[in-house]
Amino acid sequence: MNDSHILWQIVEAGHRITERLESALEPTGLSLAKLNALRYLVEARTPLPLGQLAERIVCVKSNVTQLVDRLENDGLVRRLPDPNDRRSILAAVTDAGRERFRAGATALMRAERELLAEFPEAEQQHIADLLSAIGTASTG
Amino acid sequence: MNDSHILWQIVEAGHRITERLESALEPTGLSLAKLNALRYLVEARTPLPLGQLAERIVCVKSNVTQLVDRLENDGLVRRLPDPNDRRSILAAVTDAGRERFRAGATALMRAERELLAEFPEAEQQHIADLLSAIGTASTG
DNA sequence: AAAGATTGAACTATCAATCTTT
């Protein structure tokens, strides 16, 4: 498992990165998952059906149900009935949600900049290219 | 979030790698978490106090409690009283656990080899070095 | 009091089953 080989270096570097970003976000009361959902809602500029939010996040619908539960609990999102389809439920960002999103996005960008600084800039594109290929091949 | 920058490339590559390895392990009925715990128990060659297992896995003790619950449920591990300290509980691999570990380790190695093949060998050491540095600096 | 383990609550995520509306 914790071999020295490159696969685990990648996995662990990924963990360290997300840990750092989560820590940077902590003072804002957001997690990466919440900030990400909020971003889609803010950018949509109109309430989104939960199913569409799930598509954009690229996760299962039941995950969105729970994520929106927590966001609603935080007062950052409200559920609204969809006037055009009574099966559908819309998620709308509240003013508090928009404000929180701005704070989170700022904190995240600052943390990203810090982490990025630990990386030789000349190498970044090269490594990104190599990484984008890995694990992408079909398994059969 | 899903910027194109290198940080997310690393995080996502890490996710793809673990997904692939988890899939490869699936037919053996093991997860990476279970295989890892099993590995420490097999290598110890003697039952381990749960606290020591937590130290080796590098996780919180309550996580080990639950992980060992699941492994015990699978019949791969047994809890034994510690004869020297009645506060302590020992985790012992069963014969089935040892066998399962071998199957899992084999499946994992095969999958690792496949993934590694997607990586230009000449680059591996270089990238590993760069990755090992990232996210390691103290936050203050 | 401190050490070892468990329990209960929370978060993120998945899957399978269910309920309502279309």
Added chain:
DNA sequence: AAAGATTGATAGTTCAATCTTT
């Protein structure tokens, strides 16, 4: 029946509180 969402179960992980033994 299919689409949209929720619920309940499971996995893995953390933290705070608790219980037993030292």
